[in-house]
Amino acid sequence: MNCLLTGVTGIVGSHILFEWLHKAIVEKSVNHLFVIIRANEKTAEQRLLAILKDTSRPEFLNDFSLETCLEKVTIISHDLANISKEVLDNYNFDTVIHCAGSTNLSSTSDSKKTVHSQNYLVTKQLLDQLPKQVTRFLYISTAYSFGIQNEKVNDTIGNYAVTDFRNPYEQSKYESERFVKETCTQKNIASQILRPSIICGRLLHKPFFETPKFDVFYAWAIFLDKYAIKSKEAFRIWIDKKSGLNIVPVDFVSKAILYAFLNPQIKELNIVNPTQILHKDYVGDVLESFDVNTYEYVTEKPAELNTFEKLYYKTIGDIFENYISIPDLQFHAGLISKLIQQLKLENTLGVHANFMNLINFSVEKKFRKSY
Template structure:
């Protein structure tokens, strides 16, 4: 039960590593983990050690020494496009969990090229390079690879007509999924595609609310912390009041990935929240927390923008308008609900009652990364 993991220094990847280590040292359902980490200002080994010794890691690892944790990990110091079969031919794994990738939601041409290279290009390289070594390839995609849909989606993407996307990121993940399934079918490799929705800090394992990087929806409080003082007039915020954000805690995502790892017949799984949090239920709380009390919801994009509105709609509002201003993506959550019940968790994973705790925590941390 050995595996190679990419993206181990990222938000989801680091938590997959934490869950793997906990299982390897307790239930022993899994064994050794190979992690691909590139050197930065420091070596890959130092980067990994910083993660394992960080005070913000899940408390369930505190009972183990750093040396004990490192005994279960082999570091491959490389960037993914330079990784090759020759350097790994003596390493004992036949499964890859591919978690690394770009989550950039911008619409520019540069972004489109970058996310396609980081998501599709790297995935193609890994499969082509390791096809003779692999028995299984687990691809961590996104729930938004379904693109824009008018009907509720299930876990099997081929059941749906996928033609339009909100941004190049979603398109690149869909293309990557398609390539993974086709390539693995042709080369007799078992594939699994796992699709987390929007990821927030931990809500299952202490210390709570932690995440190594405040990404995606955290960009909104980042914007407000920097510019809220410029809001001196009424703020008209464009939202669809019937829609919401589908948010899942990062530790739940990691537990779901390990669950799928131990169930190789599970081909596709949307790791989503059965109940989205409605924009009308959280937007006001967030705005008031930044002392923006004079605001109103609008169902269409306002015209004759004031200074703050102009700033908002040209920056963060432009980035998120296709997520908060239109009907949201709906999921049939039957499969993931069974796992939630099996783990004894709240049906909505505690996101609704802890949403402002997550926001306040990110502000208190000043959106600092825990590690690079």
């Protein structure tokens, strides 16, 4: 049960590490984890230690000494973009969890190059260089790799025509999924495609609300924290009142990934919330928390924009337009609901009740990255 993990310094990757350590030390259901970390201004070793020693780590890690944790982890100091078979052949693992990638939601030409490079080309490089002993490859994609769909989707993406995407990020993850499946079939490697939805801070394990990076939907709070003071007139915000965000806590995501790791019969899994949080139920609360008290929900983008609206729709509104202003992607959550029931969790994973706690926590932390 030795495994190679990429992306360990990221939001999901670090929590896979935490969950792995718990299972390796307490449950003994997994064994050794090899992690690829690129050195930057810090060495790969320093970057791993920063993750394990950070005050934002789950409280259950306090039960283990740092030395005990490090016994279960081997660092491969390398850049994943040019990893080679010669390097990987030095380590004994038969399974890969490929978590590294970009979540850039912008549609600029630069962001298109970034997501293609970091999501597709890096995945191709890793698969091309895998040692012969690898028999299983878990690819961490996104629930939005289905693109824009008019019907509820289940866990098998092959059941749907996938042609329209909200941004290059979604398309890069879809194309990477296809490449993973095709290449693994050619190499006689079992593949598993796991698709987390929008990720928020921890809601299962203390300290609650923590996340090493305030990403994706938190960008809305970052924008308001910086610019809400410029809102002098009524703010008309374009939302679809019947739609919402599908948000899952990062510690639930890591549990779902390890659940799939221990259940290789799961070939595809949408790691989603059975119930999305409607835009009309949270947008007003967020705006008011930043003292934007005069606002109106509208069904189309306003024609003549005031100063604050111009700033919003030119920046963050442009990125999120296809997520909050049109019908959302709906999921049949039967498979993930079995895990939720098994873990005895509340059906909405605590997201609805804690949405403003998550936002307020990010503001208190000043949106600082942990490691």
